[in-house]
Amino acid sequence: MSFLEIKDLHVNIDGKEILNGLSLSINKGEVHAIMGPNGSGKSTLANAILGHPKYSVESGDILVKGESILKLSTDMRARKGLFLAFQYPTEISGVGYSHFLRNAYNTLNKSLAEEQNREVFLTVREFHEYVKKNLDAVGLDQSFLSRYLNEGFSGGEKKRSEVMQMLVLKPNIAILDEPDSGLDIDAVKAVAEAINKLIATGAGVLVITHYARILRYLTKLDYVHVVAKGKVIKSGGKELSEELESKGYGWLGLEDK
Ligand code: ADP
Ligand code: MG
Numbered sequence: 001m002s003f004l005e006i007k008d009l010h011v012n013i014d015g016k017e018i019l020n021g022l023s024l025s026i027n028k029g030e031v032h033a034i035m036g037p038n039g040s041g042k043s044t045l046a047n048a049i050l051g052h053p054k055y056s057v058e059s060g061d062i063l064v065k066g067e068s069i070l071k072l073s074t075d076m077r078a079r080k081g082l083f084l085a086f087q088y089p090t091e092i093s094g095v096g097y098s099h100f101l102r103n104a105y106n107t108l109n110k111s112l113a114e115e116q117n118r119e120v121f122l123t124v125r126e127f128h129e130y131v132k133k134n135l136d137a138v139g140l141d142q143s144f145l146s147r148y149l150n151e152g153f154s155g156g157e158k159k160r161s162e163v164m165q166m167l168v169l170k171p172n173i174a175i176l177d178e179p180d181s182g183l184d185i186d187a188v189k190a191v192a193e194a195i196n197k198l199i200a201t202g203a204g205v206l207v208i209t210h211y212a213r214i215l216r217y218l219t220k221l222d223y224v225h226v227v228a229k230g231k232v233i234k235s236g237g238k239e240l241s242e243e244l245e246s247k248g249y250g251w252l253g254l255e256d257k
Pocket of ligand 1: 013014018037038040041042044045054
């Protein structure tokens with residue numbers, strides 16, 4: 001049994017079927033990539049796993065350690081150690097970055113204490129030192145700690161910030177929705193190195209991307225899946241991502257929208 005199992009998932013948005021029978025299992029310690037044309041349902045899958053209310057699961061199931069999470073709210077899913085780095089992070093004015101991270105971290109410590117060896121930070125200062133190390137790791141300045149969540153962050157800073165949150169929170173399974181989109185080469189490398197740090201903790205990782213480049217930097221890549229028209233149409237190893245990059249989606253008879 002894998003830590004996260006997605007079984008024959010059917011998901012609608014506003015009454016329109018977007019996922020139609022998608023199955024995928026991700027275990028801790030495994031690194032998966034999903035590639036696929038625009039509009040094929042990749043972000044829909046990521047959002048459905050975390051329980052975004054706009055995405056309605058019509059049938060199928062999502063299981064964590066063998067138990068369905070479909071009835072759980074997003075924060076309860078996060079407490080099981082699921083994490084989503086957004087394709088388009090939202091700016092939330094008034095929510096302090098450092099305050100947000102510390103609350104999230106402490107909440108997760110309560111629910112994940114037994115299955116993970118998590119550090120307990122007794123003072124705000126200790127926690128800040130821990131976050132600062134992770135800010136350094138992704139090339140963000142320490143002044144971010146005193147800003148509001150994503151407010152005024154550039155596109156690249158938002159992407160770095162998403163993986164920074166992942167490093168701080170230490171999920172069991174991290175889903176990263178196009179963490180490399182719109183980034184320059186150095187930033188892609190920094191984001192990949194952050195993902196490598198998480199891989200080293202033994203977490204499971206799912207990277208949604210269009211490009212083999214970020215995948216080449218990863219220390220480990222076990223499976224590559226192609227999602228088209230709402231389901232997985234092909235799975236393989238690292239070589240599949242290289243083949244897609246060189247031949248394009250047309251090679252599989254798919255068009256990009
Ligand atoms: P991908 O991430 O693979 O590019 P998405 O999962 O974002 O694809 O989108 C799949 C399909 O669902 C697209 O046709 C898109 O227009 C539609 N869709 C996604 N989000 C919404 C939404 N909030 N409302 C209506 N349609 C949506
Ligand atoms: Mg998407």
